[in-house]
Amino acid sequence: MRDIAEKLSISSVTVSKALNDKEGVSDELKEKIKSVAEEMGYRFNTLAKSMKEGYSYNIGVIIPERFTGTTQSFYLQFYQYISQVLDSRQYSGILHILSEEDETSVRLPRIYNERKADGFIILGQINNDYAAAIYDMDVPVIFLDFYNDQNNIDSVLTDNFYGVYEATNYLIKSGHRKIAFVGNIYATSSIQDRYLGYYKSLLEHRIRLEESYVISDRDERGRFIDIDLPADLPTAFICNCDQVAYNLINLLKKKGINVPEDCSVMGFDNDIYATLTEPQLTTVAVDMEEMSRVAVKFILEKVRDKDKKYGRTFIKGNIIYRESVRDLNN
Amino acid sequence: MRDIAEKLSISSVTVSKALNDKEGVSDELKEKIKSVAEEMGYRFNTLAKSMKEGYSYNIGVIIPERFTGTTQSFYLQFYQYISQVLDSRQYSGILHILSEEDETSVRLPRIYNERKADGFIILGQINNDYAAAIYDMDVPVIFLDFYNDQNNIDSVLTDNFYGVYEATNYLIKSGHRKIAFVGNIYATSSIQDRYLGYYKSLLEHRIRLEESYVISDRDERGRFIDIDLPADLPTAFICNCDQVAYNLINLLKKKGINVPEDCSVMGFDNDIYATLTEPQLTTVAVDMEEMSRVAVKFILEKVRDKDKKYGRTFIKGNIIYRESVRDLNN
DNA sequence: CTGAAAGCGCTTACAG
DNA sequence: CTGAAAGCGCTTACAG
The missing domain is CATH 1.10.260 (434 Repressor (Amino-terminal Domain))
Known part of the structure; x- marks a missing residue:
C-alpha cells in the first residue's frame, strides 16, 4: 500500500x-x-485490517473425527456449503477436525487459543464436557445438525420430526398402512424425533402403532446390530437413516423379498448409501444449503452482536423420489 | 498482554x-x-505476531470440487491427515474447495488474495490454466497426489507404478498367470503409470501381455463405460481403482461368476468402495499419512526458504489383504 | 478531496 | 534480568 x-x-x-x-x-x-x-x-493484507478491527474474518468449523470416516462424507459436504456461504460474506472457513483424543480430554483447538476465528460452528454431536467448555468460550458458537440440552447454545437443525412425518404421510398416500420404523429410539435424540414424526403421521391417519413394527438397528453404543424382521411383514419400512435402509434392503433381498415389488423402503439423509442400493432409495434429503446459509447468517450476526440469541432453528428437508417405494393404489 | x-x-x-x-x-x-x-x-493473538513476522501460520489446502462428491471422501480424509501434521507444527490448515466455476475462470481463492496463508497444498488434479496461475503466485506451492508437466511445481505422489507392480507380483505369487488390467490407459497419467507397473511385473515373470487383457473402464472424458469382459476370462483382474473394482465385481456376479472362487479381483486406493464390495476388496492403500507428512514438511521448508526445490517425490502404498483374491497354489 | 497522527497487539534489537 | 522504542500494514477520526 x-x-x-x-x-x-x-x-x-x-x-x-x-x-x-x-x-x-x-x-x-x-x-x-x-x-x-x-x-x-x-x-x-487482511492481517493488518484484522488487527486494527479485532476481527479475523475467519469462522472455525469443528467436526468430530468420528463423522469423517471413509463412509461418512456427509459432514464434509456440509462444510463445502458452509465455506461457500462464508466466502460470499467475505469470510473464510477454517475446518478443524476434532480428534477423539482432543475431544475426550477437552483440548480446545489452536484456532481458538490463537484467536484465529471470530466464531465457531460445531458440526455434529460432541460430548457434554466439550460442549460445556465451548459454552464457556468468550466467542460466539452455533451448533449445526445437533443440539445439547445441557446448555442453551443456538442450534440449526434438520427438522427430523417433520421430515419423517412427511415421509410417512407419503407412504400412506401411496396406499401403505402396515409401516414399520427401523431405528433404536433410545440411541440418539435425532432418531427419537424421527420416530415421533412417524408416530404422529400414524396417529393422524388413525393407524395403530404396532410394537413389533418398531425395530431396533443398533445397540446403545451406536454399533449396528442385525435387524429382526417382524413375523408379519409390513408393506413398507421407514428407516432412520440411509445406511440402515441399505442394510435392510440387502437383508430383504437375501430372504427373497423384492424391493419395491414385495416391500417398500424409505431412508433418511440422502447420503452415499441412498444411491448404492438397488433399487436406489427414496429418502429425505437434509437441506444442507439452507442450513448452512442460516448457520452462517446467525454466527456472523453473533460476531457483531454477542448478545444475539436464536435458540433452536429447524430446517425442513425434502423428499427425494427414487425407486424404492411402490404405489399400492394402482 | x-x-x-x-x-x-x-x-x-x-x-x-x-x-x-x-x-x-x-x-x-x-x-x-x-x-x-x-x-x-x-x-x-496470533494476528499481531503474524503481522510483525510476516507469517500467517496458515497453510491453504485447495481441493477441486469434483473430488468431494458424495462418493468421494478420499481427499477429505487426506485433508484430515494434513491438518493433523500442520497442527503439530504450530500451523493451521485452511481448506478451500475450488468450485468448477472458479477453476475454469481461474479465480484464485480469497485466502490467497488476502494473504491468509503462507503457502498452498493443491490436493487433486487441477486444469492447466489454473496450475499455471498458481505457478505464477509469489507463494510456495506443493501439488499433492498429482503432477503437471507444464510447469515444475514440487509434487508428492503415490507411487502408482510400484504399487500396481507389487499388487501384480502378489497375484502371480498366488498362482495367477492370466491377469487382466482394467483402466483406460490414455485417460490419466496415474492410470497409465499403474498400467506400466502391471506390465513391468508381467515382463519380469515372462508373462505375455495380452491385448484383450487391457480393458478400458471410462471414456476420454472420464465417464465410466460398461466393462467388456474378454472372451477368454482371466483368473484375476487388477483394477486401476476401487470404484471400478466395485463395478466389475457386480458385473461378474450378474454373469454368475463368483469372486474370488472363479475369479480374483484387486483394486487400488482403499477407498469406500473397497469395503462395499462383497467380498471385501484386496487393494493397495495410498499412504496418506506419510504423504501428508512429507507434503507439510516440504511446504513449511519452502515457506522459510523460497528457493527450495524437491521435484517429484513418490510415496509407496501398502497392500491391504482382504477377501477378493484366491490363492491358486492350494 | 486529501493527508498527518494514532493505534490495533505483538516482537526484535538494543540499551541499561 | 528487565524495559523503552520502533515497526509490521492497515484503518479511523479528525484537521486542513
Whole structure:
C-alpha cells in the first residue's frame, strides 16, 4: 500500500480509501490507484485490517473425527456449503477436525487459543464436557445438525420430526398402512424425533402403532446390530437413516423379498448409501444449503452482536423420489 | 498482554518473553506471568505476531470440487491427515474447495488474495490454466497426489507404478498367470503409470501381455463405460481403482461368476468402495499419512526458504489383504 | 478531496 | 534480568 502511495506521490490513507471504495477520493484518482495496484500485483493484507478491527474474518468449523470416516462424507459436504456461504460474506472457513483424543480430554483447538476465528460452528454431536467448555468460550458458537440440552447454545437443525412425518404421510398416500420404523429410539435424540414424526403421521391417519413394527438397528453404543424382521411383514419400512435402509434392503433381498415389488423402503439423509442400493432409495434429503446459509447468517450476526440469541432453528428437508417405494393404489 | 503486564507492574516485553519461553526472564517471574495469564484467560493473538513476522501460520489446502462428491471422501480424509501434521507444527490448515466455476475462470481463492496463508497444498488434479496461475503466485506451492508437466511445481505422489507392480507380483505369487488390467490407459497419467507397473511385473515373470487383457473402464472424458469382459476370462483382474473394482465385481456376479472362487479381483486406493464390495476388496492403500507428512514438511521448508526445490517425490502404498483374491497354489 | 497522527497487539534489537 | 522504542500494514477520526 505504501509502495503504491509512493509511486503516485499520495498518502496511504488515500490508497486505503480507494481500494475499499470509501468516500473521500475523486473517482479519477480512485481508478488510477486501482489500476496501479493491479499492475504492481498488490495483495491486500487482511492481517493488518484484522488487527486494527479485532476481527479475523475467519469462522472455525469443528467436526468430530468420528463423522469423517471413509463412509461418512456427509459432514464434509456440509462444510463445502458452509465455506461457500462464508466466502460470499467475505469470510473464510477454517475446518478443524476434532480428534477423539482432543475431544475426550477437552483440548480446545489452536484456532481458538490463537484467536484465529471470530466464531465457531460445531458440526455434529460432541460430548457434554466439550460442549460445556465451548459454552464457556468468550466467542460466539452455533451448533449445526445437533443440539445439547445441557446448555442453551443456538442450534440449526434438520427438522427430523417433520421430515419423517412427511415421509410417512407419503407412504400412506401411496396406499401403505402396515409401516414399520427401523431405528433404536433410545440411541440418539435425532432418531427419537424421527420416530415421533412417524408416530404422529400414524396417529393422524388413525393407524395403530404396532410394537413389533418398531425395530431396533443398533445397540446403545451406536454399533449396528442385525435387524429382526417382524413375523408379519409390513408393506413398507421407514428407516432412520440411509445406511440402515441399505442394510435392510440387502437383508430383504437375501430372504427373497423384492424391493419395491414385495416391500417398500424409505431412508433418511440422502447420503452415499441412498444411491448404492438397488433399487436406489427414496429418502429425505437434509437441506444442507439452507442450513448452512442460516448457520452462517446467525454466527456472523453473533460476531457483531454477542448478545444475539436464536435458540433452536429447524430446517425442513425434502423428499427425494427414487425407486424404492411402490404405489399400492394402482 | 498489556493487562498482564500492568497487573504485575512489569513491561509487556517481559510478558512476551515469558510466554514464549525466551531467554532473559527469571524462572520465578516466568512462572508467575504464566499463571496470571492462565488465570486471566489470556488468549494469544496470533494476528499481531503474524503481522510483525510476516507469517500467517496458515497453510491453504485447495481441493477441486469434483473430488468431494458424495462418493468421494478420499481427499477429505487426506485433508484430515494434513491438518493433523500442520497442527503439530504450530500451523493451521485452511481448506478451500475450488468450485468448477472458479477453476475454469481461474479465480484464485480469497485466502490467497488476502494473504491468509503462507503457502498452498493443491490436493487433486487441477486444469492447466489454473496450475499455471498458481505457478505464477509469489507463494510456495506443493501439488499433492498429482503432477503437471507444464510447469515444475514440487509434487508428492503415490507411487502408482510400484504399487500396481507389487499388487501384480502378489497375484502371480498366488498362482495367477492370466491377469487382466482394467483402466483406460490414455485417460490419466496415474492410470497409465499403474498400467506400466502391471506390465513391468508381467515382463519380469515372462508373462505375455495380452491385448484383450487391457480393458478400458471410462471414456476420454472420464465417464465410466460398461466393462467388456474378454472372451477368454482371466483368473484375476487388477483394477486401476476401487470404484471400478466395485463395478466389475457386480458385473461378474450378474454373469454368475463368483469372486474370488472363479475369479480374483484387486483394486487400488482403499477407498469406500473397497469395503462395499462383497467380498471385501484386496487393494493397495495410498499412504496418506506419510504423504501428508512429507507434503507439510516440504511446504513449511519452502515457506522459510523460497528457493527450495524437491521435484517429484513418490510415496509407496501398502497392500491391504482382504477377501477378493484366491490363492491358486492350494 | 486529501493527508498527518494514532493505534490495533505483538516482537526484535538494543540499551541499561 | 528487565524495559523503552520502533515497526509490521492497515484503518479511523479528525484537521486542513
